[in-house]
Amino acid sequence: MPASSHYTGLAGYAHDTPPRAAVLLVNLGTPEAPTPRAVRRYLAEFLSDPRVIEYPRWLWQLVLHGVIL
Structure with a gap:
């Protein structure tokens, strides 16, 4: 869950x-x-936007680059 x-x-x-x-x-x-x-590059940019994903940045980057992409 998002912290805040x-x-x-x-x-x-x-x-x-x-x-x-x-x-x-x-x-x-x-x-x-x-x-x-190209899809990977697009998703990396889109899902790195803090307005889209409101998890702590360090945690979300681990999930994004370690699991999703």
Whole structure:
């Protein structure tokens, strides 16, 4: 679990309101080519962004480069 989040919700959010559903479409880019090397480079850059993964950086880099990539 993340130790602490850098991104928090609104202070005045009313927790007793009924939940709403939404769809958010975002283009986060694509690899330069459909090759394993290009996909690996893209994933390394994308998954190293602290806004995407909120684990301690040293721990996440071990997981990312030791297991995922």
